[in-house]
Amino acid sequence: MITLLGLFVVIIGFTLRANPLLVVVAGGITTGVAAGFSFNEVVAMIGQFFTDNRALMLPIILMVPIVGVLERHGLQERVAMLIRRATAATAGRVLWTYQLLRGVTSMFGLSIGNHAAMVRPLIAPMAEGAALVRSGTSSPQSRDEIRAHAAAAENVGNFFSDDIVVAVGALLLIKAFFDNAGVAVALSDLKLWSLPTALWVVLVGWWRYRRLDARLQKAAAAAKERAP
């Protein structure tokens, strides 16, 4: 049970809303020391894992200068203006379309974007622009809600249709795991059984973004009543 000590540190830390970085580092050190490693050994392990995984930061660090420069020249405003021409667009429809596009490309193992490269510069401004045209007003709350759903569209589109046509990630990992465990599975079966959830996710997205549009409409109507 002492092995789980670090996990309890993590759970308690997140429950108390302590800084997540502090929680994670404290949890790692607790786990390592509880497992019998010396403090310096644990620090060296943290250093090694950090070095091995620091490429996770690359897409963000190299992307933000591009986005920052373009935003100074009105990128978000331009995107919002473009979407205003599409009269059928709503925040929800924009996000559903992006989720579909993200899902279809990830079926082929391709990634067209992430939060830094697509959502902040293009998708969130599009959805916000569409909502502004529809309701004529915007509030910080509805702005935050649209942006949170834009991040959700990216994640949901990314996760649930991985590898269905061309396997590059998750399904290969599953296959490798079963191979190592001596259980025979065919990659084509794994692809087949990924399909129902991928289709279901499209429906779930349709439901969630419709609800988002309805909430935005209601908030806008309420705002108009308050300020005649």
Added chain:
Amino acid sequence: MTLLTLDLFLVGCGVVLAAVSALVAWDVTHPQRWGSAVFWLLLAVAVGLGKWLPPMAVGYAVLGLTILVATKRVGAPQFARVDSAVLTKRAEVLGNRLLWPVLWVPVVAIVGGAGLDWVKFGDVSLVNPTQVAQSALGLGCVVGLAAALRTTGERPLVAAREGGRLLQLLSWSLILPAMLAALGGIMAKAGVGGVIAGLVATALPVQFPLVAVVAYCGGMVLFTVLLGNAFAAFPVMTLGVGLPCIVQTHGGDPAVMGTLGMLSGYCGTLVTPMAANFNIVPARLLELKDDYAVIKAQAPFAGAIWLFNVGVMYGCVY
């Protein structure tokens, strides 16, 4: 011999971070000037030169970052917002040309990811075949930055300043994903996964087929929530619960079980702060007031998708 290694792009990241540090140190009005300058400098060294430093030195650097953050010595100044009307005016000048640099990034990343490993000059290859995707993305960012500077006519210093503004919004959340990978690695070395899988298997009546399916899919969620990574949860739960309780006891189909089990794990990814790069980093990048706003928006998705996965698995696995 390889021309564009991933390490080269990471040195580039280190240069960007060092520039941010210098700009912070230069700014006399910065509220947490020295703490922040040290934070970005330490991170620049750890990211840019990490491969050539002893792991313990990187470890202590990361510990230093954590202490600076925990004692609230790292922050971002109040950035003056350019008025939206001014930006709309500026947007009219460049029009759609503003979009191209952003679109160049995925185009170069996808095309390069498919073809760059074929490029060779004699026995010197352009990219390392095992790092094609990441190298192509790095190359895409370099192309995008060049295009952005050319289109707007700005100097590189402006790119560093504007990039630094966004990086300071991210602050500690930028290194959280790498630290979570470290936590997962240490937990794997300590054998945490086996203990949890054992607990799930002994605490529940898994002799009933439905209970076995719910225990496996629920365990995937629980474990993904705790570790922040479905890939880390999968081998543990499948060895500890899936294979013994579903395949061996009830003769379940491993392909159905494995696929839907992994997809159940993703539902956990949608609702955990431990999956920082998917949930916490975007909340900060999009300047949301609540760090948990993305998780809250995703919770109904996760619930609906998880129930569907359990239903399909129960209906088809046996």
